[in-house]
Amino acid sequence: MNKHRQRKLITMMSVVLMLSLAAGLILYALKQNINLFYTPTQLIEAKVAPTQICRVGGYVKKNSVQFDASGQSVAFIVTDKQRDILVRYHGVLPNLFREGQGVVMTGQLNAEHVFIASDILAKHDEKYMPASVAKALQKIPGASAS
Amino acid sequence: MNWIYMGGYGAYVWGAYGLTLVVFVMNYLIVKREKKQIQKRMNRFIQSKDHE
Amino acid sequence: MWDWLKQNGLSPKSFYRTSGLCLPWLTVLFLGCAGFGLIDGLYIAPADYQQGDGFRIMYVHVPSAFAAMAVYFAMAICAVLTLVWRVKLAAVCMSCSAPIGASFTFLALVTGSIWGKPMWGTWWIWDARLTSVLILFFLYMGFIALQSILAEQHYRDRACALIALVGVINLPIIHYSVIWWNTLHQGPSISQLAKPAIAPSMLYPLLAMIAAFFLFYLSVLFMRMRNQILLREKHTHWVREVVLS
Structure with missing residues (x-):
């Protein structure tokens, strides 16, 4: 050269x-600013003002989803495996909303530190497998399908 | 035809594949048309040169 | 050796001849890969345990996103060859890649949107992955726009090469956006180091479709380049022979 x-x-x-x-x-x-959402730990530590609208993302804690009698309102716990936040939501849930799966929610904390969500999006992970494989994995202790 | 229905996601799945097909065909047609135009232009160019 | 390559392998004339020989094979390979990928991806591969049949959008979304980035990377390499070594063929390759890459980026954005609506619950969100891919689309558009305003060939090639080179910074940002920041978009399913997070029966059609997208890129690229070469080399004797034959 x-x-x-x-x-x-x-x-x-x-x-x-x-x-x-x-x-x-x-x-x-x-x-x-580029981060789309706070994790529950970040939200609790950031001490976001109660009226401030923000996004929170995490996993729906297993066995925490409770619908009210009408089936329109739902309460559940969202977790990042360190801290938990109780969430209330009134409206239609996305198809992929289920226990153990990720969610990203828009809303605000109220005075009782309950997150009142106005909008919920489902976040799926990068794993893809046939239903039969997922079922077989669930039978093996220690291996997780979701 | 359960297959077309795609478990309720039919419109989304076929929409995405249909769009892909359209983009591929467009890519191909544009380059084919360009080839024809350039062929014509080159023919004219060579003829004009031969006249000189 | 380099000079020899530039004279023989990378000369527009020899490329025109070799690419003409390659094109039928590329087309056959493309049709084979696309046929296999489509049948396997749409019909044979089992439905996903979470997303059902909706996950099949992956077989057009992932290859188009991957190809969009790879094409830009190829353009950046061509930009270096254009600016430093003045390889004529590299400038042609760069300018002919742009419209194909732009169409792949458009496809990745729209199929992603179509996938996002039923799964996430929204067509669009301003997270780091989606935004950085949109920026890639604008980079392609900027490249194409610049190319169409500048008239003088030599100047145009060099100005466009500069955009292609600077925009390459966006590629690692796109790739790592899902790792560096919290996003709605999930992390990568296939990476070089780890075992793919996708079952083999679902992975094969994906690999076939990725191959199909690359083969399609190559065949359209070659056709475009052959057109451009005829125009750029119109004063040479060999082009005259090609056109008259």
């Missing part, structure tokens, strides 16, 4: 490197 090309290549690579560094710093500074 001749000198001229070598110099060009080095200049170009350093420009790209510097721009990546700048982009990286910007993204790092905006980390909290």
Whole structure:
């Protein structure tokens, strides 16, 4: 490679490197804004003002989902496996809403530290398997399908 | 035809595949049309050069 | 060796000849992979334990997203070859890749949206993954727009190469967005280091569809490049022969 090309290549690579560094710093500074939701731990520690609307994401705790008599309102616990938050919601749930699965909710904490959700989205994980395999896995202790 | 129904997700699944087909066919047709146009242009170009 | 390659392998003339020989094979391979992937993905592969038959959108969504990023990466490599080594063929490859890559990105965004509605409960959300892929789409559009305004060939190739090169920063951001930040989009199902989080019977059609998307990209790319080469090399003797034959 001749000198001229070598110099060009080095200049170009350093420009790209510097721009990546700048982009990286910007993204790092905006980390909290880019995060779509708080985990329950972050929400409790951040001491979000009761009226502030925010998003919370986590897993629906097993055996915590309770529908009221009309079937329209639901209460459940959302967890990140460290802290729990009680959630109340009135409305239609997404198809993938089930115990043990992820959810991302918009809403606000009330004075009793209950999260009043106005909107619930289901978050699924990256695992894909046939129903028969999932069933077989559930019979093996220690292996988890969900 | 249970298969078309896709367990209730038929509209979404077939919509996504249909769109993919449209995008693929469009890609192909655009490049075919471009080929025809360029063929014509090149023919004219060569004829004009031969006249000089 | 490099000079020899540039003279023989990477010259527009020899590319025109070789690509002409490759095209029928690429088409046959594409039809084979797409046929297998579609039948296996839509009919044979079992339904997912959580998402039922809705997960089958994956077989067009994942390959289009993957190909959209790979095409951009190929453009960035071509950009370096254009700016540093002035390889004519690289500039052609770069400019011909852009519309195909843009169409793949569009497909990834829209099929993702169609998948998101029944599963997540929303068509769109401004999380890091979706936003960074939208930025990729805008980068493609910026590239195409710049290409259409600049008239002078040499200047246009170099300006476009610069956009392609700078935009490459977005690729690791797209890939790691689901790991670095909290997103609604799930993490990667296939990574190089870990065992795929997807059952083999569901993985084969995905791999076939990914291969099909790449083969389609290559065949449309070759057809586009052949058109461009004729235009760019119109003063040469060999193009005259090709056109007259």
